[in-house]
Amino acid sequence: MQVKTFRAPTMEKALAQVKKELGPDAIILSSGKVMSSSGESQFEVSAALDRQPQSTPPPPPAPPAAESISAEVKGDIREIKSFLSLLISSKDHFTQLQMKEPRPGVAELYHSLLVRGFDEKQIYILLNRAASDLNGEAGDAARLFDAFCSQMFSSMRFSRPFRGISNSSGSPAVFSFVGPTGVGKTTTLAKIAAYLKFKRQLDIGIISLDTYRIGAVDQLRTYANILEVPFSVAQSKSEFDKAQKDFSHFDLILVDTTGRNFLNREHVRQLSSIFENGRKTGHFLVLSAAAKDEDLRQTILHFKAMELHSLIFTKIDETIHHGCMLNQLLRFDYPLAFMGTGQRVPEDIEQASQKRILSFLLPVRSQNT
Ligand SMILES: Nc1nc2c(ncn2[C@@H]2O[C@H](COP(=O)(O)OP(=O)(O)OP(=O)(O)O)[C@@H](O)[C@H]2O)c(=O)[nH]1
Numbered sequence: 001m002q003v004k005t006f007r008a009p010t011m012e013k014a015l016a017q018v019k020k021e022l023g024p025d026a027i028i029l030s031s032g033k034v035m036s037s038s039g040e041s042q043f044e045v046s047a048a049l050d051r052q053p054q055s056t057p058p059p060p061p062a063p064p065a066a067e068s069i070s071a072e073v074k075g076d077i078r079e080i081k082s083f084l085s086l087l088i089s090s091k092d093h094f095t096q097l098q099m100k101e102p103r104p105g106v107a108e109l110y111h112s113l114l115v116r117g118f119d120e121k122q123i124y125i126l127l128n129r130a131a132s133d134l135n136g137e138a139g140d141a142a143r144l145f146d147a148f149c150s151q152m153f154s155s156m157r158f159s160r161p162f163r164g165i166s167n168s169s170g171s172p173a174v175f176s177f178v179g180p181t182g183v184g185k186t187t188t189l190a191k192i193a194a195y196l197k198f199k200r201q202l203d204i205g206i207i208s209l210d211t212y213r214i215g216a217v218d219q220l221r222t223y224a225n226i227l228e229v230p231f232s233v234a235q236s237k238s239e240f241d242k243a244q245k246d247f248s249h250f251d252l253i254l255v256d257t258t259g260r261n262f263l264n265r266e267h268v269r270q271l272s273s274i275f276e277n278g279r280k281t282g283h284f285l286v287l288s289a290a291a292k293d294e295d296l297r298q299t300i301l302h303f304k305a306m307e308l309h310s311l312i313f314t315k316i317d318e319t320i321h322h323g324c325m326l327n328q329l330l331r332f333d334y335p336l337a338f339m340g341t342g343q344r345v346p347e348d349i350e351q352a353s354q355k356r357i358l359s360f361l362l363p364v365r366s367q368n369t
């Protein structure tokens with residue numbers, strides 16, 4: 001875009017100069033009165049043209065030196081590139097789908113799922129299958145949505161981790177809560193401990209391995225005291241083994257762990273080593289539903305080293321883009337066990353269910369019916 005400033009004794013003359021130099025397509029950016037160096041009052045007009053004028057083409061500007069491009073600009077360029085590639089790839093999928101399945105509701109459903117954070121490849125696959133389930137029927141948008149949901153649920157699993165556990169189980173079942181910093185591991189453990197103790201009448205013990213963060217032990221000790229559940233802290237593998245031995249008469253042991261940046265594989269390895277050669281443990285990977293799709297994907301990939309039992313998604317109340325969470329359930333074969341729905345302990349937790357997942361998509365349906 002070319003921007004120029006013109007001065008003349010009258011506004012008409014200034015505008016005439018703009019027209020002469022930049023042509024009739026010029027856009028006026030600002031205008032007003034200014035004082036010239038000789039003290040005369042003049043009219044000043046700033047105008048822009050988003051292409052070079054025909055008459056006096058100025059020499060093309062020299063390309064900026066690589067080092068003069070600031071990190072901020074580079075970041076912007078990267079962002080634009082990835083946005084463009086998303087648009088292009090999604091357009092391809094969408095165009096293919098429209099050509100294959102030109103039925104009512106495809107475009108609306110496709111776009112509303114994309115807006116909710118669903119991965120476009122997942123949408124493409126599921127919508128394709130949904131459309132073939134309809135077997136060439138004309139159908140309406142609501143039927144397409146139902147077929148889409150059936151396909152989605154056929155690729156998702158839910159788990160009931162404590163179903164078979166009773167007072168007469170013998171040795172305790174051990175479950176740990178692992179995952180990134182601040183996702184709600186400790187809070188979720190406390191919510192589940194309350195459910196197991198008061199609703200299921202099970203004898204439980206809690207062990208904290210989180211001596212990394214100041215205050216972490218006190219946070220969990222407070223919950224354990226309120227729930228009147230035995231609590232132990234372990235700073236090493238040997239202390240952990242001993243704590244488990246001390247709790248060996250319980251039905252269940254819940255283990256809280258330190259939140260780390262698990263995009264770093266080394267952190268997963270360190271954590272995993274504490275559980276090696278010990279009592280069989282079911283690991284719950286706790287993740288925030290408000291996290292970004294790719295970060296969730298990478299974290300889960302790194303945790304594959306730990307043989308996860310299932311996933312727990314917290315903070316489902318803190319996002320309207322539940323697609324990022326659902327992408328992981330479609331991508332990976334891990335079942336979903338629980339969902340954290342708020343900060344209150346013990347109320348804000350739910351068993352994972354199709355009904356709840358469906359509620360994240362319902363506005364899509366109401367738009368289409
Ligand atoms: N809105 C909302 N907040 C939650 C939920 N679960 C936990 N939180 C909040 O998230 C914050 C962190 O919770 P913690 O349980 O301390 O998280 P953590 O994963 O144990 O954190 P670290 O041990 O430091 O890694 C607290 O303010 C919790 O109240 C949830 O489902 N919804």
Ligand SMILES: [Mg+2]
Binds near residue numbers: 185186187257259
């Ligand atoms: Mg914690």
